[in-house]
Amino acid sequence: MPAMNTKTIERSPDLKKQYHHGDLRNKLVQAATEMLVESGIEGLSLRKLADRVGVSRTAPYHHFKDKNALLCAIAQSGFLRWQSVLEGILQKPVLSEAEKYRAMVKAYLQYATESPEIYELMFGRTIWKSESATPDLKSVAYPCFQNHVELVRRWQAEGVLAATEDSLRLAQVSWATMHGLARLLIDGVYADVAHLDDMCDCLINSFIKSNS
Incomplete structure (x- = not known):
């Protein structure tokens, strides 16, 4: 998927305009996996993940209630x-x-x-x-x-x-x-x-x- 414009996404009232529901979850898991390899568990957070993917900082919580749920994914x-x-x-x-x-x-x-x-x-x-x-x-x-x-x-x-x-x-x-x-x-x-x-x-x- 091509690089997304962070500001555009954060201003959007509806994330579904940028991603299908499953697409965003998969994108988050893929990016989180990359972060895990780069920085370990300590370097991974839902806030940092949101910044990495280029979505609002509340977006990951629609798919993972906390860091443990993300790690399990x-x-x-x-x-x-x-x-x-x-x-x-x-x-x-x-x-x-x-x-x-x-x-x-x-x-x-x-x-x-x-x-x-x-x-x-x-x-x-x-x-x-x-x-x-x-x-x-x-x-x-x-x-x-x-x-x-x-x-x-x-x-x-x-x-x-x-x-x-x-x-x-x-x-x-x-x-x-x-x-x-x-x-x-x-x-x-x-x-x-x-x-x-x-x-x-x-x-x-x-x-x-x-x-x-």
């Missing part, structure tokens, strides 16, 4: 983007099931290390430890894990992962392993992103059956 967008990446992998007919599993693990770790601020918000204590996740965020975050459980069952049935393990427990442990490695890479503790491919292969080989 950013996290929700992060989960949706990850699901889109995953679906792109799963829909590739040229890949075997084992290759899809390998691609999923590598894509997950790349996603986390390339978007660490968003990843931290998706899974970190800022939202979840304080039990402040919005219903909209929960509606995508919880199904995201359930989808992983179903994928584990599918890969067990296909002989990619060990069928002797409980599917839920294997899903929890395999995701926790990916998450733990992602955290080490993001924090720069005991792991270096320069060795990402080797670590991905080691992680994959720890779970995948040798004949896959």
Whole structure:
């Protein structure tokens, strides 16, 4: 969307003349995500967001009641983007099931290390430890894990992962392993992103059956 004239928007009695309802919300989430990456959570506020987008300072409150709701919307967008990446992998007919599993693990770790601020918000204590996740965020975050459980069952049935393990427990442990490695890479503790491919292969080989 082309740059908007801030003064024109602030004088407008009806924001719908500048944006459709959904367009403005999406624009706010996109701009807030950029601000999060640039300045962290501390540098993000609804007032600064309004200035960034070029709307009145009350406009964001029509979509987010407070900063927590905005942060949850950013996290929700992060989960949706990850699901889109995953679906792109799963829909590739040229890949075997084992290759899809390998691609999923590598894509997950790349996603986390390339978007660490968003990843931290998706899974970190800022939202979840304080039990402040919005219903909209929960509606995508919880199904995201359930989808992983179903994928584990599918890969067990296909002989990619060990069928002797409980599917839920294997899903929890395999995701926790990916998450733990992602955290080490993001924090720069005991792991270096320069060795990402080797670590991905080691992680994959720890779970995948040798004949896959």
